[in-house]
Amino acid sequence: MTQSSLEIWTIxxxxxxxxxxxxxxxxxxxxxxxxxxxxxxxLRYTPVAVLPALVAPMVVWPQATGGETDPARMLAAxxxxxxxxxxxxxxxxxxxxxxxxxxMLFLLG
Amino acid sequence: MTxxxxxxxxxxxxxxxAPFLLVILPFGLLFGVVGTExxxxxxxxxxxxxxxxxxxxxxxxxxxMVDQAPTVLVLVTALAVxxxxxxxxxxxxxxxxxxxxxxxxxxxxxxxxxxxxxxxARYDSRPEMTLGERLAYYAGSITPVCPMWYAATxxxxxxxxxxxxxxxxxxxxxxxxxxxxxxxxxxxxxxAAAGTSVAVALTLAVLPYQAGVLIAGLVAMIVGAQVELxxxxxx
Numbered sequence: 540m541t542q543s544s545l546e547i548w549t550i551x552x553x554x555x556x557x558x559x560x561x562x563x564x565x566x567x568x569x570x571x572x573x574x575x576x577x578x579x580x581x582l583r584y585t586p587v588a589v590l591p592a593l594v595a596p597m598v599v600w601p602q603a604t605g606g607e608t609d610p611a612r613m614l615a616a617x618x619x620x621x622x623x624x625x626x627x628x629x630x631x632x633x634x635x636x637x638x639x640x641x642x643m644l645f646l647l648g
Numbered sequence: 649m650t651x652x653x654x655x656x657x658x659x660x661x662x663x664x665x666a667p668f669l670l671v672i673l674p675f676g677l678l679f680g681v682v683g684t685e686x687x688x689x690x691x692x693x694x695x696x697x698x699x700x701x702x703x704x705x706x707x708x709x710x711x712x713m714v715d716q717a718p719t720v721l722v723l724v725t726a727l728a729v730x731x732x733x734x735x736x737x738x739x740x741x742x743x744x745x746x747x748x749x750x751x752x753x754x755x756x757x758x759x760x761x762x763x764x765x766x767x768x769a770r771y772d773s774r775p776e777m778t779l780g781e782r783l784a785y786y787a788g789s790i791t792p793v794c795p796m797w798y799a800a801t802x803x804x805x806x807x808x809x810x811x812x813x814x815x816x817x818x819x820x821x822x823x824x825x826x827x828x829x830x831x832x833x834x835x836x837x838x839x840a841a842a843g844t845s846v847a848v849a850l851t852l853a854v855l856p857y858q859a860g861v862l863i864a865g866l867v868a869m870i871v872g873a874q875v876e877l878x879x880x881x882x883x
Binding site (some may be wrong): 550560593600616623632 | 705714735829837866870
């Protein structure tokens, strides 16, 4: 990370304020009126829309291998997704991913 | 003291919040470790967990900072991850809207995924709760969750400096995100949104500063909403 301390704190404080304003939006305005359907329909998908975009390049072209596709990391990602989907349990999914990653790194040297 | 309705509501919230420690503790630890490994000092790592108090957005911001994304893009992308909280805020307003402004502001600050899910379920199942009981339940559910988020982050930041690179912690962030996304793939619309997100992000990976992430997120939201519209929202 090459950002200066000033840039880092700018990000932290603005992200803090922005996040608070999102959380305070309706509670703050006492918005008893319901959100329009079209908006709710889009908000519902924010986590599954943004997080995979962030993860996909890290899985396919990991920085630790200099961008070479790595079978250990790929399999770990699939194990995490699979176990997470079946068990609906975040911790079990993280555990499955970590075990697969370390196991494969050990096996493949 | 559990004889008083407020005390009873508080401790019920506390009991309901306590199991989330199993998620909060490792997740906070991990953020402390990853933030420190990325080059943040302890004050900066703690600044994130105390001022932002939103794990996924914090990881997103740190990842984009490591990738040298410009400040504006870091902020916009991390805030996009938090947009779902506007939905939480709207959903709790009918239940907590009668509270004084400072209490609503405090509730907003602590409005995380776990406390939202608990409060929504409790308020829906017990419409006879008074405003005071609702707030007491909310405060109770926060007590085991949020302070331990700070503590776990601190522990992770202190430990992070001691963890060698052989542990492949570079992959902790992708695994954590995938673990959060996988259980959320409940409907065809969610799967379509996630698939679109991956496809667009990989296609646009050549764009500088991770700009592809934000574009992929927006396109994927639209796809999710459109699929839902055509399919009906089948859970």
